[in-house]
Amino acid sequence: MTDDGRDESGKGAANKREQDRRGEGRRITERKSETVRAAIRDELADDAPESEQRAADKAEAGESAAVIALDHVFLAFDTPILEDVSFVARQGETICIVGESGTGKSTTLKLILRLLVPDKGSVSINGEDITGLTFEEALAVRQRMGMVFQGAALFDSMSVFENIAYPLREHTDLDEDEIETRVREKLAFVDLDPDRVMEQLPSELSGGMRKRVGIARGMADNPEIMLYDEPTSGLDPLTTGTITRLILKLQRELNVTSVVVSHDIRSVFRMATRVAVLNERKIVFFGTPEEMAASDDIYLRDFLGGY
Numbered sequence: 001m002t003d004d005g006r007d008e009s010g011k012g013a014a015n016k017r018e019q020d021r022r023g024e025g026r027r028i029t030e031r032k033s034e035t036v037r038a039a040i041r042d043e044l045a046d047d048a049p050e051s052e053q054r055a056a057d058k059a060e061a062g063e064s065a066a067v068i069a070l071d072h073v074f075l076a077f078d079t080p081i082l083e084d085v086s087f088v089a090r091q092g093e094t095i096c097i098v099g100e101s102g103t104g105k106s107t108t109l110k111l112i113l114r115l116l117v118p119d120k121g122s123v124s125i126n127g128e129d130i131t132g133l134t135f136e137e138a139l140a141v142r143q144r145m146g147m148v149f150q151g152a153a154l155f156d157s158m159s160v161f162e163n164i165a166y167p168l169r170e171h172t173d174l175d176e177d178e179i180e181t182r183v184r185e186k187l188a189f190v191d192l193d194p195d196r197v198m199e200q201l202p203s204e205l206s207g208g209m210r211k212r213v214g215i216a217r218g219m220a221d222n223p224e225i226m227l228y229d230e231p232t233s234g235l236d237p238l239t240t241g242t243i244t245r246l247i248l249k250l251q252r253e254l255n256v257t258s259v260v261v262s263h264d265i266r267s268v269f270r271m272a273t274r275v276a277v278l279n280e281r282k283i284v285f286f287g288t289p290e291e292m293a294a295s296d297d298i299y300l301r302d303f304l305g306g307y
């Protein structure tokens with residue numbers, strides 16, 4: 001009895017310690033989330049002109065037409081990957097897709113490019129359902145989009161000039177002079193000196209420069225839509241900032257509609273008009289960075305706390 005009592009009290013003390021520990025753990029997590037959210041708020045405040053611009057963009061976007069629309073999309077490979085995924089990107093918007101590895105972010109870009117077709121639901125570009133298009137029709141739609149692949153994915157044996165000229169040779173009737181003018185214009189847009197880099201091979205460039213060339217190639221054919229898969233992965237914070245600003249510049253100066261897949265929540269908060277969070281096959285959040293930072297949703301707080 002006495003033993004039992006001691007055991008109980010021992011257990012009680014242990015339980016209390018465990019509760020205290022958990023409470024402390026929770027407080028630490030809460031503090032961490034708070035710190036991250038405060039940092040994000042600071043980041044947004046630092047970017048006040050961008051935020052204001054974004055607000056103006058959003059006001060405009062409210063009235064503008066849907067450029068990309070996923071409507072109740074289901075897709076499975078061996079197992080279901082996307083279930084009932086819907087979102088709309090309006091003219092001039094930058095939608096950022098975030099989520100853990102393997103949640104279907106790149107797959108979503110492939111659906112927009114119509115490299116994949118949903119099992120159920122539809123994907124529309126400028127109001128046209130692209131799910132039922134023939135191969136040739138799909139190519140024509142794809143040409144209105146510029147894609148910046150994960151890791152830039154440049155052709156290693158081709159010069160920077162040939163890399164950027166490639167989509168123009170494939171999809172346009174531009175002559176050599178026009179191609180050169182276009183390549184120079186795009187390199188200048190991404191802040192690279194054409195005379196310096198045009199004849200270089202991708203291997204001679206830094207990681208940040210390669211990403212810029214990837215963007216220049218993606219935008220070579222003046223697309224209405226730009227899709228980026230992890231445009232800042234593997235870059236140092238400074239270069240990440242440069243690429244983020246470039247994506248914003250494309251949106252502002254050319255009014256391009258963009259979808260950006262990114263792990264880098266800081267750059268996401270700087271460039272997104274709205275953020276889509278993918279988790280367990282579904283979009284669990286779709287809203288502005290401000291709404292995301294202010295959300296009390298436990299998953300979102302954990303997600304942001306992880307950064």
Ligand SMILES: Nc1ncnc2c1ncn2[C@@H]1O[C@H](COP(=O)(O)OP(=O)(O)OP(=O)(O)O)[C@@H](O)[C@H]1O
Pocket residue numbers: 077078081099100101102103104105106107108
């Ligand atoms: N062609 C395919 N055939 C079979 N399974 C695939 C195929 N493409 C992707 N998957 C699977 O679909 C899931 C989502 O892949 P996806 O590449 O879209 O993820 P992700 O969110 O981009 O991940 P990461 O952040 O690692 O790039 C993964 O489990 C992947 O293994």
Ligand SMILES: [Mg+2]
Pocket residue numbers: 105106107229
């Ligand atoms: Mg991916």
